[in-house]
Amino acid sequence: MWGIPAFLFFFGFLHRVAPGVIVKEIMQAFNATGAIVGLMSAMYFWAYASFMIPAGILIDGFGVRRVVAAGSVVMGLGTLVMGIADSQVVLMTGRFLVGMGATVTFIGCLKIAADWFPLSHFGTLSAVTATVGVLGALGGTLPLAALVAAAGWRRAFILIAVLTFAGAAACFLFVRDHPVGAAPGARASSLGLVLHGVAKVLGNWHTWPPFLTFFFSYSAISNLMLWTVPFLRDVYGLSNTRAAAYASAVAWALLVSAPLTGYLSDRVLRRRKLPYAALSAGSVILWLAFAATAGTPTLGGLAVLLFGMGAVGGAFVLTWPIGREVNPPHLAGTAVAVTNMAGFVGAALTQKYVGGVLDAGWTGAMVEGARVYPVSAYAGAFKVCAAFALIAAATSLLLRETRGQNIYHELHPHDAPAVR
Numbered sequence: 001m002w003g004i005p006a007f008l009f010f011f012g013f014l015h016r017v018a019p020g021v022i023v024k025e026i027m028q029a030f031n032a033t034g035a036i037v038g039l040m041s042a043m044y045f046w047a048y049a050s051f052m053i054p055a056g057i058l059i060d061g062f063g064v065r066r067v068v069a070a071g072s073v074v075m076g077l078g079t080l081v082m083g084i085a086d087s088q089v090v091l092m093t094g095r096f097l098v099g100m101g102a103t104v105t106f107i108g109c110l111k112i113a114a115d116w117f118p119l120s121h122f123g124t125l126s127a128v129t130a131t132v133g134v135l136g137a138l139g140g141t142l143p144l145a146a147l148v149a150a151a152g153w154r155r156a157f158i159l160i161a162v163l164t165f166a167g168a169a170a171c172f173l174f175v176r177d178h179p180v181g182a183a184p185g186a187r188a189s190s191l192g193l194v195l196h197g198v199a200k201v202l203g204n205w206h207t208w209p210p211f212l213t214f215f216f217s218y219s220a221i222s223n224l225m226l227w228t229v230p231f232l233r234d235v236y237g238l239s240n241t242r243a244a245a246y247a248s249a250v251a252w253a254l255l256v257s258a259p260l261t262g263y264l265s266d267r268v269l270r271r272r273k274l275p276y277a278a279l280s281a282g283s284v285i286l287w288l289a290f291a292a293t294a295g296t297p298t299l300g301g302l303a304v305l306l307f308g309m310g311a312v313g314g315a316f317v318l319t320w321p322i323g324r325e326v327n328p329p330h331l332a333g334t335a336v337a338v339t340n341m342a343g344f345v346g347a348a349l350t351q352k353y354v355g356g357v358l359d360a361g362w363t364g365a366m367v368e369g370a371r372v373y374p375v376s377a378y379a380g381a382f383k384v385c386a387a388f389a390l391i392a393a394a395t396s397l398l399l400r401e402t403r404g405q406n407i408y409h410e411l412h413p414h415d416a417p418a419v420r
Contacts, residue, residue: 001116002125004175005064005108006132008072008167011160012102013136014144015044015079017225017251019095021145021244024230025153027370030088034362034371038355041226043092045348047099049341055103056337057194059111063177068108069168075101076164083157106133115178127259130317134258137225137251145229145244197334206326206411207335209398211342214319216392217280218343219350220287220385221313224250226351227358228306231378235295236302249303253310261314265321266404272322273401279315280393286312287386294382295375315396316343325402326411350388357381 019026019041026032026040058067078097085091106129113125147156201207228250232243265275286309297305323339324332361377400407409415 001175002109002112002129004167004171005068005105005112006129008068008075008164008171009102009105009109009129010132010136010139011164011167012075012105013133014140014160015075015098015102016222017137017140018144020226020229020247021140021148021240022153023226024233024240024368024370025148026091028368029153030085030091031369032088034355034358034373035352036088036355038223038226038351038353040088040092040095042348042351043095044099044102045222045344045351047096048103049344049348051100051103052341052344053194053198053337055107056333057191059104059107064108064111064115065172065175065177068104068175069172071101071104071108072164072168072171073101075105076161076168077101079157079161079164083154083161112175127262130258131255134251134255138248138255141229141244141248141251142241145241149239149241194334197331198338201323201327201331201335201338204327204408204412206400207323207338209395209400210319210322210326210339212395213276213280213392213399214316214339215342215346216388216395217283217313217316219346220283220388220392221250221309221316222343222347223351223354223381223385223388224309227354227378227381230373231294232302234372235375235378236299238299246299246303246306249306250310250313253307254313257311257314258317262317265318270403271401272318272325272404273396273399276315276318276322276399277393277396279312280389280396282312283309283315283389284386284393287382287389291379291382291386294379319343321404322399322402325404325406326400326408328408328415329406346388354381354384357384 019037023037026037030036032040055067055071075098078094078099078101081094081097082091083094085094109129109132110126113129117125144156147159151159225247228247229240229243232238232246233240236243238246261275261279265272269275286305290305290309319339319342320336323335327335358373358377358381359371361373361380362371363374363377365372365374400411
């Protein structure tokens with residue numbers, strides 16, 4: 001029951017990183033600049049951030065089966081539109097539809113986990129679901145690059161659309177919202193109550209350190225995933241497929257570091273702020289090294305550096321528990337949604353401008369209709385990402401240490417429930 005939404009979430013996550021593999025093809029097909037490529041990629045994140053809270057309301061109100069099936073049809077339609085696009089506007093519209101439809105897949109997986117499995121299994125299934133997402137990111141590197149090399153980027157996207165439509169049909173036909181005989185879950189909150197909860201979470205000062213830390217850290221890593229393959233093609237002269245293989249080092253590291261970070265925080269250190277701040281500081285060091293030595297390391301050394309950046313990037317998984325633990329217990333879901341939104345807003349706001357930094361350093365070189373950027377342009381773009389990582393490390397110092405416990409009433413004693 002969980003597997004079908006997870007299958008669709010795999011493709012939703014694949015799309016987050018897919019543009020990095022087809023940057024040159026997009027430039028050739030649409031005469032696009034780096035800024036245009038960044039804006040195209042960002043359309044997914046704009047849609048995802050905008051529809052994240054409405055997606056939860058829809059799933060609560062209408063059930064996983066119908067909402068995930070419908071959202072997946074939208075995601076498949078957007079993928080198809082991208083594959084047949086004949087203009088930049090149509091391409092970006094398709095990308096926006098992909099992000100809009102993908103929004104419901106992760107929430108749908110968690111809803112099925114909550115309604116079909118014992119409560120004691122929810123944490124494990126949440127971690128497994130996140131792992132499926134990272135596998136989707138891996139799918140968006142070497143496997144997608146190999147498919148693009150074999151079939152072309154347009155046919156690759158059409159094939160992904162077909163698989164997505166098949167998953168949507170399977171969801172509608174086979175997924176059930178809850179076990180037979182089980183009582184339906186609680187009715188969805190009204191939009192007014194949801195917005196009131198969002199306002200309360202945003203009005204809590206202690207929400208902002210995890211929000212801003214994730215905003216800037218994901219801004220850095222999302223731009224890394226977008227521009228690593230073009231960097232390896234332009235500077236190291238690699239083929240698209242080989243470049244994607246090296247770029248996948250980031251996702252391979254996250255596959256291990258994300259669950260490991262959560263485990264160490266929960267079971268070993270019993271701390272949130274300490275590992276988040278330490279890993280954020282490590283990210284700054286690696287980003288500075290990456291930007292300062294751009295084009296200098298051997299391919300082996302670069303792979304190690306990229307793996308290290310992915311390893312420290314696992315800090316992001318602590319955003320959600322911290323956001324939940326500094327907010328009222330009854331707004332736990334809202335707090336997680338709000339802090340999760342930060343990363344998508346960060347990617348949406350920054351990808352166009354990081355592409356613009358590359359354009360500013362472009363010397364006019366082109367190969368087969370695609371811009372070729374010099375190493376100095378990439379170094380400039382990566383320095384901007386290093387600045388994002390530095391700001392994330394600074395804001396992580398403002399996090400409150402929760403030790404895995406909800407401390408809202410300690411932070412706001414005037415809001416403590418009355419003792420009767």
